[in-house]
Amino acid sequence: MTAHLRISTFSLKDTLECGQFFRYTKAMGTYLVQSSNRLFSLWQKGDVLFYEGVEEDFLIHFFRLDENLDSILKEIDRDLSIHQAIQKYRGMRLIRQDPWECLLSFLCSSAKSIPHIRCIIECLCRISGEKISFGTYLGYRFPEPTSIQSEVQLESVRAGFRTSYLVKASQCIDRHQLLALRDLPYREARQQLMNFRGVGKKVADCTLLYSLDFLEAFPIDTWIKRGLEKIYFSGRRTGERKMEEFVSNHFGPYAGYAQLYLYHYWRNHRS
DNA sequence: GCCCAGGGCTATG
């Protein structure tokens, strides 16, 4: 029933709770996770990850456990700030989400607090009507693109001005098309995503980084913007163009991991 | 009643 997996340089807590992923709950040290039509539980003790209701292969893919995180962290460890973040949260990994679920999640994210984003996504899944169970746990599947057809249908989700974004995305996207973006250069893939209503640079970068293996993507939200200005631009107001150029040069091809660590660090040490 | 929340769109310098 309960299986386990030995892992190094992995923090389940930080990986799930750092804001990159929304469909999880926590009860007494055990996390209940929903992703890619799965509902499973897991918990960590030291360097052992225990899990139920999911295959080992999926976990390795989902948590990127076959990726050498130590060597990546060594590469982005370029200054005191990122060094402190790495020291505090070493083991936090990017999650490889389903692209469709990831895109819709961040379509819901604009000008919303994280708890409310999670709330909206759960309401959205309830719309699908397809239940999923594991032991005594119950949940709803994430709706497929074809199952979201009108704004009226999403009334109970109360997503506000984001509702039309969700419907339009559903009308012209199939999952296959999103996965195919992985074969494009970063800039082109981002531009493709930005052709959808409601997808700007930030949402596009979140989708590319959290679900499509573009580790150079560096989502710039309000927290990251404030942090970058304070730490790397002497507190001066700075345009996004300059910021993009800086993080790309400063952190290199794994800049996305730097973003993950800085975001989590700056949010948990508000100063 | 006010302000803010993992933004984006649109109309303007």
Next chain:
DNA sequence: CATAGCCATGGG
């Protein structure tokens, strides 16, 4: 390009 006002909703 950079900025301002607006967008719908909930919580502090």
